[in-house]
Amino acid sequence: MANNAGAEKKGFGLPFWIMLIFYLVIIVFPFIWILITSFKQTGEIYGNNPFSIIPDNPTMQHYADVILEKGIMRAIGNSLIVSGVTTIYIVIVATFAAYAISRFDFRGKNLLLGIVLAVSMFPQMIVIGPIYNLFIDLGWTNSYWITLPYSSITLPMAVWILVTHFNQIPLALEESARIDGASAFQTLYKIVFPLAAPGVFTVAIITFITAWNEFVLAITINSNSEYHTVPVAISFLRTQFEILWGQVAAATILVTIPTLVIVLLFQRQIVNGLTQGGVKE
Amino acid sequence: MRKMGFREFLFIVPILLLIGIFSLWPVLQSFTYSFFDFQLNDRTKSGLYLNERFNVDLYKETSLYVDRFISQDMETITDEEDKARAQEVIDQLNNLDEEFDKEEGVITISSEQKEQIEAAYENADATVQTLGDKYELQQEENLPLLVEDIKNSMIESNFIGLQGYKRALQDHFVLDALRHTLVFTFASVALELVLGLGMAMIMNQGIRGKGFIRTTSLIPWAIPTAVAALMWSYLYDGSAGVVAEIFSNIGLLDEPTDLMQTGAGAMTAAILADVWKTTPYMAILLLAGLQNIPGSLYEASSIDGANRIQDFFRITLPLLKPSILVALLFRTLDAFRIFDLIYVLTGGGPGGSTETLSVYSYKVMFGQTNFGYGSVVVMIMFVCVAIISTIYVKFLGTNIMDRN
Incomplete structure (x- = not known):
């Protein structure tokens, strides 16, 4: 951050602040507007004056509707289960794999890394047909088994971030553990894991958010509304015949709250995870 | 660096399984799909069929009726030569019945069997045509339609090679x-x-x-x-x-x-x-x-x-x-x-x-x-x-x- 001290001396003009405020307003504006809409009555949303900033007759009706009638809480529950399970098993699998890649010498290591990188690049649409047919054959549609194919979108990122982390942990500690007779698993569990905890935590958060946001697999495989996740449930609020913007707004606010909490609490870990993808030297 | 032994290999087994089943296998499968006319809503195309297949159930039912109808008309057919031809059709169908006696549903067949079925169909088709022209048959209208079903019980392979790409x-x-x-x-x-x-x-x-x-x-x-x-x-x-x-x-x-x-x-x-x-x-x-x-x-x-x-x-x-x-x-x-x-x-x-x-x-x-x-x-x-x-x-x- 040495450059920041130098930059501060130059001072900032009015255009700088205008641009900054413009940027923040554009990012936040849609949420503010949705928040306002969620308290407006349907008549007002479509009425003569749909763009007033303060609702004429504030109402909680839309919140009641999406919670009681549209079962948005069920969708939030499904999303918590699916994303939670995905996070747990992906963190475990990715930790073992990344440790092996970082510490063991084996043939095909570069091939494995190359495949992981390629999987993160190919279009998700390519797996959807065969996975759908597989799930139909196994009778796994409309169930929580959907967490397994979530690996194709979360695992590569997780492995990539963790390999970078493990590479930064000095080998010396493990060597001394090995001399003391610890097995590979003990070394990972007792020495490396505590040291890598921040990285593992970052991976957990990013995996959780990625799984929480997944849409194509969820809408294709779990088409039954009992198993709808948040993005799917929200997309179904828009039907062919009517769009109740008040309900859409209320649902959007409800489902954004968990995301907001995660971002507020863990923004540092998220930024670390995102930039680990290859930007840091 | 540790050399990889069996214990160390266990570290990468889970990722190999997950990536293999849920990422690599689907890619290969999609690649395979692209060479077939694979349509879920069409029964004859709702799978990847490299070989011809044979709908045994449809065939058996058809053969039963063809056999019965032709036998009914054996009296009407006066010409000895025509009688022999009609009998030949019945025999051919019965032979096939015996061959597929133990099978049911839709099965894959060899190219020899395919030829055999085709021969039986062509013979039956030609014979029914001639008999229909010559004599007043009891089931004159239904017979040709039934014979068509022998052909219909054979399902073509839906392998289309690069045609999908050409179309795209x-x-x-x-x-x-x-x-x-x-x-x-x-x-x-x-x-x-x-x-x-x-x-x-x-x-x-x-x-x-x-x-x-x-x-x-x-x-x-x-x-x-x-x-x-x-x-x-x-x-x-x-x-x-x-x-x-x-x-x-x-x-x-x-x-x-x-x-x-x-x-x-x-x-x-x-x-x-x-x-x-x-x-x-x-x-x-x-x-x-x-x-x-x-x-x-x-x-x-x-x-x-x-x-x-x-x-x-x-x-x-x-x-x-x-x-x-x-x-x-x-x-x-x-x-x-x-x-x-x-x-x-x-x-x-x-x-x-x-x-x-x-x-x-x-x-x-x-x-x-x-x-x-x-x-x-x-x-x-x-x-x-x-x-x-x-x-x-x-x-x-x-x-x-x-x-x-």
């Missing part, structure tokens, strides 16, 4: 989808790069509230794309949408409804929604790169009397190039694969004017249940993605792999 290259839906995808990708990534770089440089200044700006920036990235898309479809709505109203008031649109009801308007809307969602992400990626540029370089340049513009082109841009390329690679691939945003925001409309390759292939696969042709479109996407990655990796050199 001439399909204007595919070419339009490719064009929309490229327009969307190029426009959104270019805008995001320029705006993201600007924001990263602003965030890199030592100002108060940096944490607040960074947190705010993460929100659009963190909310589900489908949710963001629905949110924007409200803001873009012709009668209740505030953004459509603003655009119309400042003269960008004649009517607020034009935004989502014209092709160019809907594409612009989709691009702007994507820019809103991912510019902050781009800014954060680039910010990390900016923070790695040593401040001493700027100090040296200011002693030499360089201004900010020179700083930017001589120091910032060249040193940021690797970060920019990595960010561009990820963003280009994401934009090229765009699905959720378009699917929820416009559904590909109006009139298919925002249909990207992902949306089109999804509609073919799950709307028309044509997995064969849908997979062809997906494979075309796959090739495009491979080309894009190769170009970027060429520029990046081997940086990505070398680090590990």
Whole structure:
């Protein structure tokens, strides 16, 4: 951050602040507007004056509707289960794999890394047909088994971030553990894991958010509304015949709250995870 | 480094299984699908059938009736020669009945068996024709139809080789989808790069509230794309949408409804929604790169009397190039694969004017249940993605792999 001290001396003009405020307003504006809409009555949303900033007759009706009638809480529950399970098993699998890649010498290591990188690049649409047919054959549609194919979108990122982390942990500690007779698993569990905890935590958060946001697999495989996740449930609020913007707004606010909490609490870990993808030297 | 023994191998077993089953196998399977006329809603095509198959149940039923009807008419047939021919047909059918006695349902057959069945059909067809012309048969109308069913009980292979690809290259839906995808990708990534770089440089200044700006920036990235898309479809709505109203008031649109009801308007809307969602992400990626540029370089340049513009082109841009390329690679691939945003925001409309390759292939696969042709479109996407990655990796050199 040495450059920041130098930059501060130059001072900032009015255009700088205008641009900054413009940027923040554009990012936040849609949420503010949705928040306002969620308290407006349907008549007002479509009425003569749909763009007033303060609702004429504030109402909680839309919140009641999406919670009681549209079962948005069920969708939030499904999303918590699916994303939670995905996070747990992906963190475990990715930790073992990344440790092996970082510490063991084996043939095909570069091939494995190359495949992981390629999987993160190919279009998700390519797996959807065969996975759908597989799930139909196994009778796994409309169930929580959907967490397994979530690996194709979360695992590569997780492995990539963790390999970078493990590479930064000095080998010396493990060597001394090995001399003391610890097995590979003990070394990972007792020495490396505590040291890598921040990285593992970052991976957990990013995996959780990625799984929480997944849409194509969820809408294709779990088409039954009992198993709808948040993005799917929200997309179904828009039907062919009517769009109740008040309900859409209320649902959007409800489902954004968990995301907001995660971002507020863990923004540092998220930024670390995102930039680990290859930007840091 | 530890050599890998059996215990160490156990560390990578889970990832091999997961990647193998849920990533690599589906890719190979999609590749296979693309060579078949694989359609779930058509019973004769609802699988990958390399060989001819034979519907034994249909055949047995048909043969039973043909046998019975011809036998009924044996009295009517006077000519000995015709009688012999009729008997031959019955014998042939009975032979086949015996051969497939133990089979049921739909089975695969060898090419010899196929010829045998074809011969029986042709003979039966010709014989029934002659007999029908010559004599007054009791079932004269039904017999030829029944005989047709012998042929129908043979199901052709649905292997079509490269025909799907040939069709796709001439399909204007595919070419339009490719064009929309490229327009969307190029426009959104270019805008995001320029705006993201600007924001990263602003965030890199030592100002108060940096944490607040960074947190705010993460929100659009963190909310589900489908949710963001629905949110924007409200803001873009012709009668209740505030953004459509603003655009119309400042003269960008004649009517607020034009935004989502014209092709160019809907594409612009989709691009702007994507820019809103991912510019902050781009800014954060680039910010990390900016923070790695040593401040001493700027100090040296200011002693030499360089201004900010020179700083930017001589120091910032060249040193940021690797970060920019990595960010561009990820963003280009994401934009090229765009699905959720378009699917929820416009559904590909109006009139298919925002249909990207992902949306089109999804509609073919799950709307028309044509997995064969849908997979062809997906494979075309796959090739495009491979080309894009190769170009970027060429520029990046081997940086990505070398680090590990």
